[in-house]
Amino acid sequence: MSTAALSLGDVLRRASEHLGKTSETGRLDAELLLAHTLGRNRIELYTDFDRPLSSQELDAYREAVARRARHEPVAYILGEWGFRRLTLNVDPRALIPRPETEIVVERALAHLVGLDAPAVLDVGTGTGAIALAIADEQPDARVTAIDVSADALALARENVERTGLAIELGRHDAAGGLPGGPYDLVVSNPPYVERAELETLMPDVRDYEPHVALVGDHMPEVVARAAIDALRPGGHLVLEIGDGQALATAAMLGGLGYVDVVTTPDLTGRDRVVEGRRD
Numbered sequence: 001m002s003t004a005a006l007s008l009g010d011v012l013r014r015a016s017e018h019l020g021k022t023s024e025t026g027r028l029d030a031e032l033l034l035a036h037t038l039g040r041n042r043i044e045l046y047t048d049f050d051r052p053l054s055s056q057e058l059d060a061y062r063e064a065v066a067r068r069a070r071h072e073p074v075a076y077i078l079g080e081w082g083f084r085r086l087t088l089n090v091d092p093r094a095l096i097p098r099p100e101t102e103i104v105v106e107r108a109l110a111h112l113v114g115l116d117a118p119a120v121l122d123v124g125t126g127t128g129a130i131a132l133a134i135a136d137e138q139p140d141a142r143v144t145a146i147d148v149s150a151d152a153l154a155l156a157r158e159n160v161e162r163t164g165l166a167i168e169l170g171r172h173d174a175a176g177g178l179p180g181g182p183y184d185l186v187v188s189n190p191p192y193v194e195r196a197e198l199e200t201l202m203p204d205v206r207d208y209e210p211h212v213a214l215v216g217d218h219m220p221e222v223v224a225r226a227a228i229d230a231l232r233p234g235g236h237l238v239l240e241i242g243d244g245q246a247l248a249t250a251a252m253l254g255g256l257g258y259v260d261v262v263t264t265p266d267l268t269g270r271d272r273v274v275e276g277r278r279d
């Protein structure tokens, strides 16, 4: 039996094949986990394919790959994840920020252009992703972020420290109305999975991400109703919604009296953001 050390290229190939059985992004997952294990960035792996791995590195990588093969999300294994210009702490206390939520931030920022020190409320902040990205990209914004989950808020607090950005965090249940105001903008990625749909979600999501972040009883409507009282006249509401919910959400906003209701697709062409203006 050969005792030759395995090279970086060898382990990457084997891990990609293995993870490809349970993940649609097996190669990417394998690269991210290896880069993390070796303390390098992904691109650097490509210049070092022949480098042998030490037994400690191999053990650590095997452990990371085994976790991913059990469907644990890569972001939770890495412990951090990129969102807009930020890198945030992520763990099972809160939802992993998604690429479509970056579009929510883009739409939110569009409504802040030309406003002086706008007041912004992020409802259901999780890691703090939306609130922190807005504070980062519109530095004069006065951003408040709320969540019903104490765990999520503790993680968001870590991300406030990590990024050095100034936002106000508070524990609050949106079902009882929104705190403070009037706001120029209310933004939210509320839980929008119906309880009955939970079982149909991928195990990566269903078995690892907090259910309070996924499942909510008509939360987009709860937030939209509450936001009417919290927004100043002319202020905007920007909501992320689930695939297939755009038409009903746009109609719901119209029914509540919002005007200029607009829907924006994500990068795959699915309508995932609905916004409106308080008259």
Ligand SMILES: C[S@@+](CC[C@H](N)C(=O)[O-])C[C@H]1O[C@@H](n2cnc3c(N)ncnc32)[C@H](O)[C@@H]1O
Residues within 6 Å of the ligand: 094, 095, 096, 097, 098, 101, 123, 124, 125, 126, 127, 128, 129, 130, 146, 147, 148, 149, 152, 172, 173, 174, 175, 189, 190, 191, 192, 212, 213, 214, 216
């Ligand atoms: C889909 S996650 C969004 C997290 C983060 N904003 C993001 O986009 O990555 C929804 C968040 O809403 C919070 N949440 C659920 N019900 C809530 C409620 N009634 N009031 C306030 N926040 C709530 C959850 O704890 C969770 O952090």
